Amino acid sequence: MILADHLAMRNDAFPLFPEGYKRSLYFNVLNSRNSGSTDAAAMPTDVAPTVLSLLGVEHNTSFLAGADIS
Numbered sequence: 926m927i928l929a930d931h932l933a934m935r936n937d938a939f940p941l942f943p944e945g946y947k948r949s950l951y952f953n954v955l956n957s958r959n960s961g962s963t964d965a966a967a968m969p970t971d972v973a974p975t976v977l978s979l980l981g982v983e984h985n986t987s988f989l990a991g992a993d994i995s
Contacts, residue, residue, distance in 0.1 A: 965994040
């Protein structure tokens with residue numbers, strides 16, 4: 926799993942991006958059964974249920990917050 930924990934801080938490269946450039950965090954689960962991608966809006970609490978689902982882990986855990994976004 927590769928997961929960004931924050932957006933880049935403002936730096937000298939910002940003027941190189943087009944106006945209105947959409948910044949988002951990177952999240953990738955390698956070797957999962959899902960080979961697609963999504964632009965789903967997510968929260969940090971969505972990471973655990975999503976990773977478990979993508980890895981095919983069967984469980985009966987109920988998460989207080991967070992949902993599978995895969």
